[in-house]
Amino acid sequence: MNKEETLKKVNESLDIINQKLPFANLVIDENEIQEINExxxxxxxxxxxxxxxxxxxxxxxxxxxYLIVDKNGDKIYFCRNTDDSILLSDYQCxxxxxxxxxxxxxxxxxxxxxxxxxxxxxxxxxxxNQSPVTKEEALKLVEQELEHExxxxxxxxxxxxxxxxxxxxxxxxxSSEKILKTNKVQxxxxxxxxxxxxxxxxxxxxxxxxxxxxxxEDYLYYKxxxxxxxxxxxxxx
Numbered sequence: 630m631n632k633e634e635t636l637k638k639v640n641e642s643l644d645i646i647n648q649k650l651p652f653a654n655l656v657i658d659e660n661e662i663q664e665i666n667e668x669x670x671x672x673x674x675x676x677x678x679x680x681x682x683x684x685x686x687x688x689x690x691x692x693x694x695y696l697i698v699d700k701n702g703d704k705i706y707f708c709r710n711t712d713d714s715i716l717l718s719d720y721q722c723x724x725x726x727x728x729x730x731x732x733x734x735x736x737x738x739x740x741x742x743x744x745x746x747x748x749x750x751x752x753x754x755x756x757x758n759q760s761p762v763t764k765e766e767a768l769k770l771v772e773q774e775l776e777h778e779x780x781x782x783x784x785x786x787x788x789x790x791x792x793x794x795x796x797x798x799x800x801x802x803x804s805s806e807k808i809l810k811t812n813k814v815q816x817x818x819x820x821x822x823x824x825x826x827x828x829x830x831x832x833x834x835x836x837x838x839x840x841x842x843x844x845x846e847d848y849l850y851y852k853x854x855x856x857x858x859x860x861x862x863x864x865x866x
Contacts, residue, residue, distance in 0.1 A: 649741060
């Protein structure tokens with residue numbers, strides 16, 4: 630099966646998936662088509678995500694699915710939300726009936742019948758009728774939270790150190806008042822205390838130390854209903 634035949638077959642499958650799940654809007658990512666040995670690996674994406682690059686658009690579909698086309702068997706297999714570095718080796722294990730870490734689903738009539746919005750386990754995000762939380766409101770929320778006894782310490786007074794606009798959320802960093810004055814390591818607050826405030830829902834989440842880009846992405850995964858590594862519980866009602 631050549632590339633043209635493969636893409637035609639994949640597009641036929643995507644047409645049926647998109648009919649079953651209109652919000653998925655899956656298309657072939659033209660930059661992610663690989664021919665390896667007797668296999669075609671075709672990565673698919675939500676069309677809006679390919680155009681915008683925004684996480685919330687990607688999450689309207691299956692998270693980064695791959696369609697694997699076996700040249701010899703003329704079969705297509707569907708694999709979701711995976712690390713592409715192990716994709717091919719895991720597929721070989723699956724074909725040989727050995728242990729495979731990933732979930733492989735043959736694309737056939739049974740697969741199409743099983744498709745439903747509940748299968749995706751995706752939370753519906755309702756638009757807020759409120760105005761987005763402003764910078765001043767975000768600061769006030771955090772300052773009120775820092776008044777609670779959980780944030781009081783005999784040696785350190787925790788105050789707001791910085792605030793950043795991250796699109797859908799405000800990031801409010803906090804630190805000990807002492808280190809902001811002395812800049813000495815011994816006055817540093819161990820572990821760190823910071824907050825994300827969702828502009829739409831007005832909910833505030835306490836976060837610890839970590840790479841901010843990773844934390845933000847994990848929060849957006851949580852917000853739009855996909856698997857997240859962190860526990861997200863708002864500190865306000």
